[in-house]
Amino acid sequence: MSTQDPGFKAALEEARQGSQEGGVPIGSALVAADGKILGQGHNMRIQKGSATLHAEISTFENAGRLPASAYRGATVYTTLSPCDMCTGACVMYKVKRVVIGENRTFVGGEEYLKSRGIEVIVLDNDECHSLMQKFIKEKPEDWYEDIGEDE
Numbered sequence: 001m002s003t004q005d006p007g008f009k010a011a012l013e014e015a016r017q018g019s020q021e022g023g024v025p026i027g028s029a030l031v032a033a034d035g036k037i038l039g040q041g042h043n044m045r046i047q048k049g050s051a052t053l054h055a056e057i058s059t060f061e062n063a064g065r066l067p068a069s070a071y072r073g074a075t076v077y078t079t080l081s082p083c084d085m086c087t088g089a090c091v092m093y094k095v096k097r098v099v100i101g102e103n104r105t106f107v108g109g110e111e112y113l114k115s116r117g118i119e120v121i122v123l124d125n126d127e128c129h130s131l132m133q134k135f136i137k138e139k140p141e142d143w144y145e146d147i148g149e150d151e
C-alpha cells in the first residue's frame with residue numbers, strides 16, 4: 001500500500017475537489033479485492049448541509065447498494081484518520097483494510113478497527129496534511145463541527 005495506489009490517488013483527488021468547493025478537504029475511495037474502484041467521494045457536509053456525509057460515508061453512498069460479498073477483501077482509502085461514524089461503517093461492512101492518508105491532524109477509530117481485525121495503514125502523506133491544516137486555519141468552526149466538537 002502506497003501513495004501510488006490508484007485508490008489513494010482517487011481519494012486525494014476527491015480531497016482536492018472538496019477543497020476547491022470550499023468544503024472539508026477529505027476524500028475517500030472504496031477498492032474491491034480485485035482492485036476495482038467501487039466508489040469514491042469527499043466530505044459533503046458544507047456543500048449539502050449534511051449531518052453525515054463525511055468522505056467515507058459519501059464513498060459508501062456513491063458505491064451504492066452492494067451485496068456483503070463486495071466488501072470482502074476490500075480496502076477503504078481515506079485522506080484523514082476515520083472518525084467514529086466512519087470507523088463504524090468500515091467495521092459494519094467488514095472491509096479488510098483501511099489506508100489512511102494522515103493522522104497528524106486527527107486520530108479517529110484506528111485502535112477499534114484493529115481490535116475488529118481490520119488492517120490499518122497510515123501513509124503520513126504531506127498533501128493530505130496540508131489540505132487539512134489550511135482548512136482548519138481558515139474555518140476552524142467548520143472543522144470542529146465536522147467532528148462533533150465545540151470549539
Ligand SMILES: [Zn+2]
Nearest residue numbers: 054083085086
Ligand atoms: Zn467520519
